[in-house]
Amino acid sequence: MLTTEADIQTEHAARYLERVCGHAGKMGTAGHRQGHRPASHGRGDGPPEVRRVECSGTEGTVILNWGQWTMQALPGLLAVRAEAADEDSLRRIQDLLTARLQKFGRRERLTVNWRRPETATAEPGC
Numbered sequence: 001m002l003t004t005e006a007d008i009q010t011e012h013a014a015r016y017l018e019r020v021c022g023h024a025g026k027m028g029t030a031g032h033r034q035g036h037r038p039a040s041h042g043r044g045d046g047p048p049e050v051r052r053v054e055c056s057g058t059e060g061t062v063i064l065n066w067g068q069w070t071m072q073a074l075p076g077l078l079a080v081r082a083e084a085a086d087e088d089s090l091r092r093i094q095d096l097l098t099a100r101l102q103k104f105g106r107r108e109r110l111t112v113n114w115r116r117p118e119t120a121t122a123e124p125g126c
Contacts (some may be wrong), residue, residue, distance in 0.1 A: 001067075002090045004114040006080045008101065012108065013073035014057055019104045020071065020097070021055035024062040048092070066092050082114075 010016065027050045049065040060071045067084030080097060084090035098112045 001083050001085060002087060003081060003083050003117055004090060004094060005082075005117050006097075006112050006114050008078040008080065008105075008110055008112055009076060010078055010105065010108060010110060011076060012105075013076070013078035016078055016101060016104055016110075017058070017060050017071045017073045018055065020100055021053055021060040021062065023100060024050055025053040025055075048096070064093070069093055069097060080112075081117075 008016075027047050050062065051065065052061070052063040054061045058073045062069050066089040067082065069080060069082045071081075072079045078101075080101075082090060082093040082097065084093055094114050098114075101110050101112050104110075
């Protein structure tokens, strides 16, 4: 599984987590899909199939046909992790999340900088 992460500095992490999870939940409804603009999800190939959305006040998980993302609201920080089986699907999730977070956080001028997580190195002799 390919993974990227982003730590977004904000004092409103829980609010953004709720909005993104709420938006994802609506993406999975038939009525929303019909009126949804495909171009808003990058590449012009339409929105993903939302398979499950779980959200609490501080944590959220969204599972799509492209992969999944998790979010955690911490003091002053929204931590996001995206996972997918291939680079194209991972890029789609990143593009979708970046666009939504920048739109929802436009007043605060949120920036989303994705990075590959550091992998643990094996100890010598293992």
